[in-house]
Amino acid sequence: MKIELPIQADSVGPVAPKVAQFTTPLQLRSGAVLRDYQLMYETYGELNADKSNAVLICHALNASHHVAGWYADDPKNIGWWDNMVGPGKSVDTNRFYVIGVNNIGGCHGTTGPTSTDPATGKPYGASFPIVTVEDWVAAQARLADLLGIERFCAVMGGSLGAMQAVQWTIDQPKRVAHAIVIAGAPKLSTQNIAFNEVARQAIMTDPDFHGGNYHEHGTLPRRGLRIARMIGHITYLSDDAMMERFGRVLRADDFSFHFEVDFEVESYLRYQGEKFAEYFDANTYLRITRALDYFDPAMKHGGDLSRAFKDAEAGFLVVSFTSDWRFSPARSREIVKALLDNRRDVTYAEIDAPHGHDAFLLDDPHYHELVGAYFLRLAREIEHGSKR
């Protein structure tokens, strides 16, 4: 008789966020210095005796340190990569010690624009510095120090998270054995920057933005955030996936001949925009999109991505999705090419998925099996004590 496992068996279960306090000032790429900051993080699984099984998961635009499991007091708040990380899942927490961390500039508890500036006793707001992918990696490295992790078995992320994994291999080549780079790009295209800029302009021209000091004025630039999120959502989905999901389905029998919701997709976008504007901080949105724009590891090498990877030592798993038009497979292949130029160990997979950029978050069996197989290889490396 087959015993059905409860749903929880596949989940890390209830988790609690942790806070890491840092008092050594962090010099940022912009020239600004961040004193006295904290990082929110979560951990799943157990660190092994020789501390060789740690996996760092970097988040993309709007996610956080809450990667897997749920909160006891908020069981519907499930981690954003819960389908990927857990006991028996692709990133198996029975084998790996997994860390999720919220980046500086964020709005989920890590020091960011909504935090209190110790110098003034008021929220940083507009005065919070611009942060970059390099800054995030530097801050994450300090968290690793605090946790006693000299070297990550893997640093992993999708989209902007993938960019952080790439930056780790460049800035901290000795501290990362493998980089898992999913739905990434070596830098934004002009079109990517253009969409970011429209989103920022929507926020910054919202009369409730007040130059970023909206908290002082008792307002929130919700209109701008709504528009920013709606634009983002379109770019996360493929044209086909939107057509498949919403088509041209009307909410009524005929057109309304007004500007309220006619098509299901309008309702969906408005809902997504509203929801986002309720919880996300506008100053954080501006900073994260700017970090995306600025990410360009080849820049200090005259645009030569191969040279950017010259000191990288990690092994790489690079994954792209066929229908992703935000960071298309061609962008991932640029990374693969640059790695091969450096004779790096790289596995590349182009997943045939219809969902667009969002595919990296979705439960595609082929994709999850692929990542799982790569992590099995890492588990064997750990078992045999092989150092890459």
Add this chain to the structure above:
Amino acid sequence: MKIELPIQADSVGPVAPKVAQFTTPLQLRSGAVLRDYQLMYETYGELNADKSNAVLICHALNASHHVAGWYADDPKNIGWWDNMVGPGKSVDTNRFYVIGVNNIGGCHGTTGPTSTDPATGKPYGASFPIVTVEDWVAAQARLADLLGIERFCAVMGGSLGAMQAVQWTIDQPKRVAHAIVIAGAPKLSTQNIAFNEVARQAIMTDPDFHGGNYHEHGTLPRRGLRIARMIGHITYLSDDAMMERFGRVLRADDFSFHFEVDFEVESYLRYQGEKFAEYFDANTYLRITRALDYFDPAMKHGGDLSRAFKDAEAGFLVVSFTSDWRFSPARSREIVKALLDNRRDVTYAEIDAPHGHDAFLLDDPHYHELVGAYFLRLAREIEHGSKR
């Protein structure tokens, strides 16, 4: 000795817009009725004796009746398709009598939301009805009546203009010999509607919009229009064309680490947005995007586009551009397929052009020669008095 022709030789030269007044009420698809309206139009070339050489040109989102030539008092205001229409050009005004017309709901002199409502003596504003592609065709047909044109040699347009050309062949099959359908689509995709909806939301949530009655409040929803135009611009250009034109070129040597202009593309988009917000009417923008959303000739035939064309008699030239991701070649091929199902005479050309949707407005020699060749065929038909 070769004599250089002055630049004007290829242009229709100075032109003047005309006004057509209509007092018979126009029943709109929405159920609303438009009384006492006017259409702005321009004509180039001469109508021949048997009135068989008339070409109607339909405009897309933000253009107007000003298709070719310039205004004596504003010589820099050159018609939007001046590279296509003129003496010796693809649509040769030495052979054809070409008409450009501004659609109802527009903001270039034709009755629209900025016009005075005779019932109130104030601008229509929000009370101006929703208009559709069918309504535009009906209004254009009345202009043809007024000009004594029983049958157009061709009805021609790009993008939304192409949709009007398609609608002509369905609603007025006896009155159009040829339809020139450039960079069109048989209906918007979900993604197309989604982009329109974000643009509309940007306008409608601008505090200066006042439910569409901004004139009464002495305001203009410029912020919303800016955002709408910026979004539009991104969808008109291909990713490659943007990369080619702007790349990731910075305005300074390094990043600014603020949110003002860093990248050239940001400057370009802001400029385009500003310019548009100065001259275009927000209520018109809402209505034209809605007309795009609602266009779907197959809808009343259970989604069967082939049946929608069952009464069409015209010959068709259908043109698409390889890099157009707004209305991709696949969308044009849907039209071609439906026409072939009806054994219609159709010429289809997919132009290898890098510019995206905007290619239909640009001076691509291959494209212009192709259209010119098709019009030469029409000229021969007229010459031989052949009725399609």
